[in-house]
Amino acid sequence: MSIALSIVYLFAAVSFIYGLKLLGHPETAKRGNTIAATGMIVAILGTLVLHELTVTPFVYILIGIAILLGTIIGWVIAVKVEMTKMPELVSLFNGFGGASAVLIGLVEFGNNIGNTSQMATIVAAIFIGGTTFSGSMIAWAKLAGKMWKDIRLPKYNLINNIVLLGLLAFAVFIVLYASDNTLYAYLLMLVALLYGVLLVIPIGGADMPVVISLLNSLTGIAAAITGVLYGNMVMLMGGILVGSAGLILTFAMCEAMNRSLGNVIFGAFGEEEAHAEHAHHATKGVIKKTTVSDVAILMNYSQRIIVVPGYGLAVAQAQHAIHELEQILESRGIEIKYAIHPVAGRMPGHMNVLLAETNVEYDKLAEMEDVNPEFANTDVVFVVGANDVVNPAAHNDPASPIYGMPILDVENAKQIIVNKRSMKPGYAGIENELFYNPKTSMLFGDAKSTIQELITELKGM
Amino acid sequence: MTEVLDFIRTNLELIYIIILIIFIGIEVIKHIPAVLHTPLMSGANALSGVVIVGAILVMLHADPENYLALGLGFLAVVLGIINVVGGFAVTNRMLEMFKKKK
Numbered sequence: 001m002s003i004a005l006s007i008v009y010l011f012a013a014v015s016f017i018y019g020l021k022l023l024g025h026p027e028t029a030k031r032g033n034t035i036a037a038t039g040m041i042v043a044i045l046g047t048l049v050l051h052e053l054t055v056t057p058f059v060y061i062l063i064g065i066a067i068l069l070g071t072i073i074g075w076v077i078a079v080k081v082e083m084t085k086m087p088e089l090v091s092l093f094n095g096f097g098g099a100s101a102v103l104i105g106l107v108e109f110g111n112n113i114g115n116t117s118q119m120a121t122i123v124a125a126i127f128i129g130g131t132t133f134s135g136s137m138i139a140w141a142k143l144a145g146k147m148w149k150d151i152r153l154p155k156y157n158l159i160n161n162i163v164l165l166g167l168l169a170f171a172v173f174i175v176l177y178a179s180d181n182t183l184y185a186y187l188l189m190l191v192a193l194l195y196g197v198l199l200v201i202p203i204g205g206a207d208m209p210v211v212i213s214l215l216n217s218l219t220g221i222a223a224a225i226t227g228v229l230y231g232n233m234v235m236l237m238g239g240i241l242v243g244s245a246g247l248i249l250t251f252a253m254c255e256a257m258n259r260s261l262g263n264v265i266f267g268a269f270g271e272e273e274a275h276a277e278h279a280h281h282a283t284k285g286v287i288k289k290t291t292v293s294d295v296a297i298l299m300n301y302s303q304r305i306i307v308v309p310g311y312g313l314a315v316a317q318a319q320h321a322i323h324e325l326e327q328i329l330e331s332r333g334i335e336i337k338y339a340i341h342p343v344a345g346r347m348p349g350h351m352n353v354l355l356a357e358t359n360v361e362y363d364k365l366a367e368m369e370d371v372n373p374e375f376a377n378t379d380v381v382f383v384v385g386a387n388d389v390v391n392p393a394a395h396n397d398p399a400s401p402i403y404g405m406p407i408l409d410v411e412n413a414k415q416i417i418v419n420k421r422s423m424k425p426g427y428a429g430i431e432n433e434l435f436y437n438p439k440t441s442m443l444f445g446d447a448k449s450t451i452q453e454l455i456t457e458l459k460g461m
Numbered sequence: 462m463t464e465v466l467d468f469i470r471t472n473l474e475l476i477y478i479i480i481l482i483i484f485i486g487i488e489v490i491k492h493i494p495a496v497l498h499t500p501l502m503s504g505a506n507a508l509s510g511v512v513i514v515g516a517i518l519v520m521l522h523a524d525p526e527n528y529l530a531l532g533l534g535f536l537a538v539v540l541g542i543i544n545v546v547g548g549f550a551v552t553n554r555m556l557e558m559f560k561k562k563k
Contacts, residue, residue, distance in 0.1 A: 016508060016511075017485055017489065019504075019508075020486075020489050020490070020504070020505070020508065021489045023497070023500070023501050023504050024489060024490060024492075024493045024497065024501065025497075026494065026496060026497060026559065029497060029500060029501075029556050029559070030553065030556040030557065030559075032504070033500075033504050033549060033552045033553050033556055034553070036504065036507070036508055036549070037507070037549040037553075040507075040508070040510070040511065040513075040545055040549070043511065043514055044513060044514065044517065044542075044545075047514050047517050047518065047521075048517060051518075051521055053521050053522065055521050056525045058525055059520055059521065059523065059525055059531070062520065062531060062535055063517060063520050063521075063535075063538060065535075066520075066535045066538035066539045066542070067538060067542050069539050070538065070539040070540070070541070070542030070543045070546065071542055071546045073539075073543050073547075074542060074543040074544070074545070074546035074547030074548075074550065075546055075547065075550055077543070077547050077551075078546070078547045078548075078550035078551040078554065079550065079554070081551060083555070083558075086499055086503070086551075086555075089503075089547075089551060090502055090503050090506050090548075093503075093506055093507070093510075093543065093544045093547050093548050094506050094509070094544070096510075096540040096541070096543050096544045097506070097509050097510050097512055097540070097541065097544040099536075099537075099540045100510075100512045100513065100515075100516050100537040100538075100540045100541035100544065101512050101515070103516070103519075103533045103534070103536055103537035103540070104512070104515045104516055104519050104534075104537050106533055107519045107523070107529075107530045107533050107534055107537075108519070110529075110530065111522070111530075209502075212502070213502055216502060216505060216506050216509060219506070219509040219512070220505070220508070220509040222509075222512065223509050223510075223511050223512040223515070224479075226512055226515040227511075227515070228475070229515070230515060230518055232514060232515065232518070233478075234511060234514060235511050235512065235514050235515055236475075236478070236479070236482075237478070237482055238508055238509070238511035239509065239511060239512070240479055240482040240483060240486065241482055241485065241486045241489075241508065242486075242505050242506075242508045242509040242511075243483075243486065244482070244483040244484075244485075244486030244487050244490075245486040245487070245489060245490040245505055246502075246505050246509075247486075248486065248487050248490040248491060249490055249493070249498065249501060249502060249505065252490075252493065252495075252498070253498060256495055256498075340496075342495030342496075342498075343495070345499075347498065347499055347502070348495050348498035348499065349495050349496050349497055349498035349499040349500070349501075350499050352496045352499070352559070353499050353500070353555050353558065353559075356555075356558040356559050357558050362559075367495075367496070
């Protein structure tokens with residue numbers, strides 16, 4: 001490797017670390033992204049221009065076409081995607097990265113027949129890349145609503161672990177005894193793909209962000225392994241950086257959702273029944289229904305309103321409607337703000353992105369710790385499509401699966417309006433006693449159409 | 462056992478680097494506000510697209526007659542660059558929206 005290329009890689013690696021660092025703070029995040037992207041462009045151009053190999057124009061043209069094609073596709077997807085579709089988009093892109101690692105592994109397997117020392121890294125790249133690719137594709141399909149049910153084979157944990165052990169044994173076997181036949185590389189890829197499918201298929205939609213974050217971390221590791229293969233420092237550093245940062249992010253998400261990683265991956269089964277049983281016991285009291293016109297009147301004569309947006313709002317794509325409602329109420333001198341739970345939306349931090357898209361003012365988005373003391377002197381809390389994040393059981397029911405999760409203390413407000421499609425429990429699968437609170441009125445209906453009706457009603461007042 | 466020791470001896474620098482980067486990754490991400498989880502995940506995802514460098518190397522190393530290697534390499538470059546360009550572009554789009562309301 002020429003010294004010029006080494007310097008280019010060094011620059012890129014430093015820009016990755018610095019960029020990721022800046023990404024972690026709201027004021028500098030955008031600059032961080034630009035810096036990391038610049039490092040990536042420099043690394044790619046450097047690889048293309050500064051290598052010391054003899055390459056025919058035909059290959060150059062092919063590479064040029066591939067880069068152009070991929071850039072156009074990636075750019076178009078990124079510009080067109082709706083912000084509500086962010087979880088599946090990240091998953092899709094991540095799968096592509098994993099697939100890229102598998103393909104590299106397949107080619108290099110053929111190039112390194114019989115070379116045991118290189119074989120370990122090649123096999124690991126196929127293994128991890130394959131699992132990440134199929135796992136991400138399943139996650140994408142589930143989040144995009146192309147696959148409805150969480151398919152759970154009987155004893156799926158056992159099956160998954162057996163497949164994983166078999167996969168590991170097969171990988172070791174190839175490295176030690178069978179590194180002379182490319183057929184094994186393809187077989188290994190197939191088993192890795194199967195494992196990725198089995199791993200993600202039983203996991204529920206609400207836990208999917210954690211899985212994506214984990215798979216993202218794995219893609220980083222696959223990239224790092226290919227870096228070892230080529231003795232390429234920028235791949236190694238970038239990959240390991242994403243691997244460890246992704247893992248920490250995974251744990252941070254789990255913490256915000258009051259779940260453990262083991263619980264997400266292995267826990268879905270037996271727990272389900274426990275939840276159902278619990279829900280059964282907790283059902284009590286009567287719920288009070290209300291109508292759009294009643295809520296409109298109530299809001300119109302309030303002084304302070306806090307909106308609690310949740311998953312249901314994201315799914316119904318009601319973020320623009322809620323912003324319009326906010327503007328109408330504001331124009332009538334009503335103080336209104338949003339209380340954002342850290343895990344509101346379809347993935348942690350997603351609600352901030354969605355509301356940002358509709359130009360909601362930054363100072364109207366209140367974080368949980370800041371807004372909780374304010375509920376006591378709030379006239380109306382409007383809960384839209386949120387459930388578990390406002391469930392008082394997190395405070396006062398030690399038997400509840402969400403006990404201990406930080407929540408928004410909406411029950412302290414004078415009136416609570418809850419907009420939901422039905423009485424169906426949230427993803428934790430438990431009843432919410434907030435709905436039976438005497439101060440609570442339920443406004444059933446799809447978030448988007450309900451809010452639009454509210455707007456029409458308010459405009460007529 | 463001797464193989465393991467030999468491996469450690471020959472790859473000592475590599476092991477040092479990997480361990481240090483793991484710690485850097487943890488330190489850089491620790492205490493990140495939940496507001497930024499979504500953009501950060503998408504940004505980290507774009508970074509993992511660094512695998513594109515390997516995909517390009519596959520093609521550069523490939524024998525121009527070896528159509529299988531070129532074909533697989535081509536696909537690897539396309540997929541890798543989608544990951545990189547799409548990832549950074551969409552992260553930028555998200556952060557752009559955060560910014561303009563300041």
